[in-house]
Amino acid sequence: DIQMTQSPSSLSASVGDRVTITCRASQNINSYLNWYQQKPGKAPKVLIYAASSLQSGVPSRFSGSGSGTDFTLTISSLQPEDFATYYCQQSSTSPLSFGGGTKVEIK
Amino acid sequence: QVQLQESGPGLVKPSQTLSLTCTVSGGSISDARYYWSWIRQPAGRGLEWIGRIYSSGSSHYNPSLESRVSMSVDTSKNQFALTLSSVTAADTAMYYCARDVFIMLRGVPTNWFDPWGQGILVTVSS
Numbered sequence: 660d661i662q663m664t665q666s667p668s669s670l671s672a673s674v675g676d677r678v679t680i681t682c683r684a685s686q687n688i689n690s691y692l693n694w695y696q697q698k699p700g701k702a703p704k705v706l707i708y709a710a711s712s713l714q715s716g717v718p719s720r721f722s723g724s725g726s727g728t729d730f731t732l733t734i735s736s737l738q739p740e741d742f743a744t745y746y747c748q749q750s751s752t753s754p755l756s757f758g759g760g761t762k763v764e765i766k
Numbered sequence: 767q768v769q770l771q772e773s774g775p776g777l778v779k780p781s782q783t784l785s786l787t788c789t790v791s792g793g794s795i796s797d798a799r800y801y802w803s804w805i806r807q808p809a810g811r812g813l814e815w816i817g818r819i820y821s822s823g824s825s826h827y828n829p830s831l832e833s834r835v836s837m838s839v840d841t842s843k844n845q846f847a848l849t850l851s852s853v854t855a856a857d858t859a860m861y862y863c864a865r866d867v868f869i870m871l872r873g874v875p876t877n878w879f880d881p882w883g884q885g886i887l888v889t890v891s892s
Contacts, residue, residue, distance in 0.1 A: 660829075693878040702862055702882035703813070709876045746813060750877045754828040757813040 661685050661749050665758035671766040678734040680761045682747035687727050691751035694723055694732045697760075698743045706745075707732065737763070768793035770863050770883035778857075778890050784850040788863030788883060795844045796821040801866035803879060804837065804848045806859040814859075818866050819846055853890045860885045 662685040672678050682692065690710040695703035705714045707723035710730060720735040734741055742765055747758040774786035788802070795802065804816040817827035819837040827835045831850070839846040850857060864879040 690874070691876060695879075702864075702885050703879070704882070705878050705880045708867075708878040709871050709874075712871065714880065748813075748878070753826060754830070755815040757815070759812045 660754055661688060661752055661756055663747055663749055663756050663758035665745075665747055665761050667761060668759065669762040669764060671764050672737050673766045674737055674739055676737045676766075678737050678741075678763060680732045680745055680763075682725075682730040682732070682758050684728045684730075684749055684751075688749045688751035690726050691749055692723070692725065692730045693748045693750060694721075695746045695748065696741075696743045697746065703746060734763075768865060768881060770865065770881060772861060772863050772883045772886040774886060774888070776887055776889060778853055778888060779892050780854055780890055781852055784848075784853050784857065784888055784890075786848045786861055786863075786886060786888070788846050788848075790844045790846075790865075795839060795846065796841050799868060801868065801877075802839070802846045803864045803866045805862045805864055805879065805882075807862070807885075808859040816848065816850075816861075855890050858888065858890045860887050 664683045666681050692710045694707040696706050697703040706717050706721050711723045722733045724731050742763055744760045744762045746760050769791045771789045778784045801818040801820050803818040807813050819825040819839050825837045834851045836849045862882050862885045864882040867880055868877045
């Protein structure tokens with residue numbers, strides 16, 4: 660099975676900050692990497708698919724990059740509504756698997 | 767716009783079978799572009815993919831649960847279902863259903879989950 664490791668597990672940031680979250684796969688997954696945002700008490704919502712494609716309706720301050728084993732989600736200017744937990748997910752090989760999550764908190 | 771809604775018992779006794787249904791509205795479960803997945807999340811923890819099913823009934827499960835999981839689809843009701851047998855406290859979680867989107871992107875098949883249902887909390891306890 661492919662293990663997905665996210666770092667950091669949590670971070671504190673201020674509105675307007677640039678935030679970067681990393682995700683590492685235990686083996687090559689090409690660009691089969693998706694990013695989700697989950698707010699408390701809500702279901703996850705896809706932000707980025709195929710490593711760098713922005714889902715329709717998602718603000719352009721979100722971007723994704725990477726391929727192979729190392730991936731990054733960047734929020735260019737953190738907004739109040741972006742405080743949430745973010746998960747990466749590989750769709751390369753079954754069983755599909757998620758990272759452990761990164762909680763973005765208000766500093 | 768497509769919406770998914772989970773339903774079923776919120777409390778299941780240990781060793782019994784958990785049964786959930788996901789109702790799809792605003793779109794057809796028979797749409798050839800999509801699979802339909804179940805994902806769960808224990809409280810305060812990460813996400814675990816349980817498995818997926820196609821409208822034809824073809825299914826694929828996470829090997830960690832495969833011996834206890836079964837999925838089915840009812841195209842006449844636009845629903846798909848999950849059963850998980852011999853449950854224990856470790857199966858206590860929020861259970862989500864989700865549409866499994868497949869596309870060809872730059873000549874390569876790729877997929878992601880969108881949208882998700884709101885989730886249903888299932889507690890395993892006597």
